[in-house]
Amino acid sequence: MPFSASALLPIIMLAIAGFLAVPAIMAFVRSWKAKEDLERRLERRESRPAVQEESRNDTRIGRAVIGLANRATPSNEDAVSEVRAKLLLAGFTNPSAVGRYYIARIACVVLPQLALLVALPHLGGFSKQHLIMLSIGLIIAGLLAPDMLVSRRTKARQQQCSAGFPDMMDLMVACVEAGLSLDASVQRVGEELELRHPIIAGHMKKLSLELRAGKARKNAWRAFADRMSIEEASSLATMLRQAEEMGTSLGQTLRVFSADMRKRRILMAEEKAMALPAKLTLPLIIFVFPVLLGVLILPAVVKVQGAL
Structure with missing residues (x-):
């Protein structure tokens, strides 16, 4: 039975999201074995297994998140160093910040597509072209959102x-x-x-x-x-x-x-104060000038209408 265009649209959106997530998934697979071997060696060298098991049970969710973040970190040291330096400038000093950053990038791409797929039956009023554009817009926003957040936080800290x-x-x-x-x-x-x-x-x-x-x-x-x-x-x-x-x-x-x-500091304050009149020109023209013009002209308009 042939598929309609509306039925193929969710499959196309998921395929695009999966294609964009391929590099992170490949890095995840490459680093899985090395990280697992390292964790096994560290567990063997632990001298107090009972205390280790108790701390693991106390922070099981936290350890799971950290482990997933570490496995999501790519194996390219240059890329990892660049991302770590960028996160340090933004104030993210946690050792697993790089892995969490990559997890956030994957989630920002995949989760909006899944939400759009779930909401697709309720979007019958939109055409296929609008849905495709919405899906592409969500993918672009998901790719740019983590970098924009980090850049904004870095600028605020500076x-x-x-x-x-x-x-x-x-x-x-x-x-x-x-x-x-x-x-x-x-x-x-x-x-x-x-x-x-x-x-x-x-x-x-x-x-x-x-x-x-x-x-x-x-x-x-x-x-x-x-x-x-x-x-x-x-x-x-x-x-x-x-x-x-x-x-x-x-x-x-x-x-x-x-x-x-x-x-x-004084010069910067004076610079901001001198730039204030120029910044207020456009709001004054848009909001104040029409009101002032109406107050001045309205009495004359009323008198002219009364004379006619």
Whole structure:
């Protein structure tokens, strides 16, 4: 019995969604055996099986999610490193964040297609072309949604770091001029900013741990700038490296840099204030001008109609 076009439409949509999910499924299959062997070796080396079994029962759902996320991670190290760096900038520091990211991408492509398939009997008023366009639009939106979410979160974190960076520099100058070393100042500033600027406080605490672990100061500050991914942090890392190489006064250098940060904040506020009239021009023309025109012309229109 020949199939109608409406009956073939769900099959076509599922085929497209399955085709787009093929790369992730192939990566899942490739990494399954290696991850399973690694988990088996780690289980053999566990010295306390009873405690391990109890913790597994307590967090069975969490372990299942983490295991699925780890298996969904592709085996290409370059792609994994790129995605991990992007997720770190967005604040996703969990070791299984990469796997969860790929699971989210697959779910954002497949689940809308399944929902459309379930709702298809109730969409009889739509033509076949509209349903195909809707399916393609859902696929495109599912592919772009995780990246858009990560990019938006990264941008928001960068804005928060830029807004709180002058406060961090003021505290750094106060600590250094009070007699603390640079490493101790980093730890103190991280504690002070925990409530006001928690993102910067987290970066400062990680920087303090790296310095205490023996990492070179210029490398630690460069990693700090890379994690924050803002221009101010890069300038600070470069300035501290140059001050250390040339032997200049650290307190004076930080004071000058802090003054520059305060001036930059004032200039940014003035820039936003000067751009406000230009941004208000279009809303005023669209919403205020017609109302004002009606208030001015309406009495004259009423008088003309009364005279006629």
